[in-house]
Amino acid sequence: MSATDLEIVFDRVNKSFERPGGSAFEAVRDLSFTVARGDLVAVLGKTGCGKSTMFNLLAGLIQPSAGTVRVQGRNPYRDFDWFRSKVGIVFQNDRLMPWRSALENIALGLEINKMPRAEREAIAARWLDRLGLSGHAQDYPHALSGGMRQRVSIARAFAVKPDILLADEPFSALDEVTGNALRAEFLDLVRDTGATSIFITHSIDEALQLGRRILVFRRPARLVYTAAGGNDVASAARAKIRAEILRALADEALEERETIP
Amino acid sequence: MAEAPVRPTTFRPRLRYEGWVSIAGLAIAWQVASLFFPHFLFPSLVEIARHFVAIFGAWDSVADVVETSARILAGLVGAFVFGSVLAFLMGRSESFARYVYPLLNFNQGIPALSWVVISIIWFKGIEFRIFFIMVMTMLPAFSFQILDAYRSMSKDLLEMTLSFRPSRYDLIRMLIVPTVLPGILTAWKVNLGNAARVVVVAELVGATGGIGYALLQQQQIFDMAGAIAWTLILVVFVLAVQRTITVIENWTLRYRPAAERTV
Numbered sequence: 425m426s427a428t429d430l431e432i433v434f435d436r437v438n439k440s441f442e443r444p445g446g447s448a449f450e451a452v453r454d455l456s457f458t459v460a461r462g463d464l465v466a467v468l469g470k471t472g473c474g475k476s477t478m479f480n481l482l483a484g485l486i487q488p489s490a491g492t493v494r495v496q497g498r499n500p501y502r503d504f505d506w507f508r509s510k511v512g513i514v515f516q517n518d519r520l521m522p523w524r525s526a527l528e529n530i531a532l533g534l535e536i537n538k539m540p541r542a543e544r545e546a547i548a549a550r551w552l553d554r555l556g557l558s559g560h561a562q563d564y565p566h567a568l569s570g571g572m573r574q575r576v577s578i579a580r581a582f583a584v585k586p587d588i589l590l591a592d593e594p595f596s597a598l599d600e601v602t603g604n605a606l607r608a609e610f611l612d613l614v615r616d617t618g619a620t621s622i623f624i625t626h627s628i629d630e631a632l633q634l635g636r637r638i639l640v641f642r643r644p645a646r647l648v649y650t651a652a653g654g655n656d657v658a659s660a661a662r663a664k665i666r667a668e669i670l671r672a673l674a675d676e677a678l679e680e681r682e683t684i685p
Numbered sequence: 686m687a688e689a690p691v692r693p694t695t696f697r698p699r700l701r702y703e704g705w706v707s708i709a710g711l712a713i714a715w716q717v718a719s720l721f722f723p724h725f726l727f728p729s730l731v732e733i734a735r736h737f738v739a740i741f742g743a744w745d746s747v748a749d750v751v752e753t754s755a756r757i758l759a760g761l762v763g764a765f766v767f768g769s770v771l772a773f774l775m776g777r778s779e780s781f782a783r784y785v786y787p788l789l790n791f792n793q794g795i796p797a798l799s800w801v802v803i804s805i806i807w808f809k810g811i812e813f814r815i816f817f818i819m820v821m822t823m824l825p826a827f828s829f830q831i832l833d834a835y836r837s838m839s840k841d842l843l844e845m846t847l848s849f850r851p852s853r854y855d856l857i858r859m860l861i862v863p864t865v866l867p868g869i870l871t872a873w874k875v876n877l878g879n880a881a882r883v884v885v886v887a888e889l890v891g892a893t894g895g896i897g898y899a900l901l902q903q904q905q906i907f908d909m910a911g912a913i914a915w916t917l918i919l920v921v922f923v924l925a926v927q928r929t930i931t932v933i934e935n936w937t938l939r940y941r942p943a944a945e946r947t948v
Contacts, residue, residue: 483848508850519845523863523940532859533849564940584849 430494431588431620432459432482437491439477439645451477452645455491459637464614464621466635466653468628470673474645475624476516479592482622483513495588509537512586512619514594514610518573520565526552526576527561533584551579555609571602578606582613589619593626607634628669632662640672648672728910736914746899753888753896754922756812757880760819764876765869767820768827775828776835789825797822797883798890805891818887823876830875834868835861870934874927881923 439452451474459465469475480486481493484500484507493500500507512533520529527548534544552558555575557568565573574594581589594610595603611634614621625631631638632653640649649672651665712730719727740746771789775782800821804814838861846860888897896919903911 480844483844485844485847505850511848513845513848515841515845517841519841521842521860521863523938525940532846535859536849536851536855566940566942 430458431461431463431496432622433492433494434458434478434481435492435494437478437481437488437493439474439481439486440489450644452481452488455641455646457639457647457650459620459622461620462618464623464634464636464654466631466638467622467624467641468631468638468669468673469626469641469645470643471626473641473643475626475641476592478641478645479590479622479624483511483590509533509584510587512581512584512589514574514578514581514589514591516593516596518565518570518577520573520576520580522565525562525564526557526568526572529565529576530579530583532580537584547583548579551583552576555579571598571606574598574606575609578610578613582617585617586619589614589617589621591621591623593624595630596626610634628666631669632666638665638669640669642672725907725909728913732910733913733917736908736910737917740914740918749895749899750918750922752894753884753919756815756819756884756888756895757877757922758926759816760823760884761873761876761880763816763820764823764827765873768824768872769831769869771824771828772831772835775832782832789828792821793825795821797886801887801890804887811892814891815884815887818891819880819883822883823879826876826879827872830868830872831865834865838864866937867934870930870937873930877923877926877930881919885919 434455434457437452437455438450440448440450443449455474455478467475467478477486481488482495482500484495484504487501495507496510498506500511520526521532524532527545530548530551531539531544534547539547549558549561552561555578557572557575557579560568560572565576568576574597578594581591591610595606598606607630623631623634625634635653638649638651638653639647640651642648649669651668652661653665715727716730719729721727740750771785775785797818800818804817808814808817842860842864846856851859884895885897885900888895889901892898896915899915900912903909903915
């Protein structure tokens, strides 16, 4: 794989936060991985393992304490404006603006991109239609159910036609039926758009189903296991990968228990 | 994906009759009192109404009403503008806030009457005196309310908006203004009553026109009916502005579910 094929590069990235008492909290330690253009990577790890910190580093919302993060060859924190409309994010909770209707929420990124009103509303309406919400264009978020709100937030991320799509456990707050339905829709959208995608999850099944590649993180965020995923993997191999992921996660629990004085 | 949406709840402003019943009760109690107490203590409602109508029959009196209304609105706008600037600067810079916050707290402890005396000594022009008094007395409330709304801005929404890389102007327009708007409207409603009280004190002591000055004249001739009539005009003005703010609030905050506003 040549360097130009690489969309995302994490090179020995560290990130620490200062606690209120002044001590440091290490969220990411020596994290290195790459993602090729058009790839769909599932990132798996236990709660609090630094997945979301990695995600914020990638989105350029925070900068690393050490090491480098490169997205399309640029620093996402320093070249913040350059990434306008190049990155779409689906968050764990919908993060809809309560004062904007469903249509206006979807059109948010397009409005920031200075797209004329008629054009952006037409695009937002198409997304509403595609996600089965065409009758709810003028509804405010409080009038929508959790699944509907999350669909609006997915549409908001896809509407800007991002090169890179980041999803941070977007279905974890939904019931199983709604989550499964949305997961399938999400996968279709990722395939259709061809966006390079990183999908954070703490569900092994979800990672196996969605990710063409799976990265397993351990606390503080560092890569401990990688594997191929997706529908192309045979069921026997899938069972083996699943067992290895479980072992990687169990080792972490063991490691944590041993460090308790 | 058969998922039932939450039914939208819409806000319907209603004219409540309870308020009118209370006011009617108060009027009846006053009228009964006027039958048993001396005229200079409790004048009849008819006499008060006669004074009320008379105020609108003379240009000088109307000018007093307009003068006071303009002073209240100018003071509110001035305090709002300065208060907003201070609030945003404090919100943006913690070190600035550490210097300014204690000054605003200190200001909170200064009575309106002290500002009246200070402004009379400091300034010559009546209008500037009153504007100064209004701004100084209402500035902390505007600053605190807006700063509080600014600081309570959702970190989740901020991160989400930033992920689209908005310009500073877009960030203010799309996120910050809608976030602080409820706080701004509350500050206006709270300060409106204060403004009416302060302007009367300021006019009473340091002006030669306006409702406060008219009240001073009524006191000098011991005319309770006139004092009540002038007071009622101020109350009506405050209620009218209050109603206007409520209409603006209902329109701008129409996205809120009705239940939030009835709590």
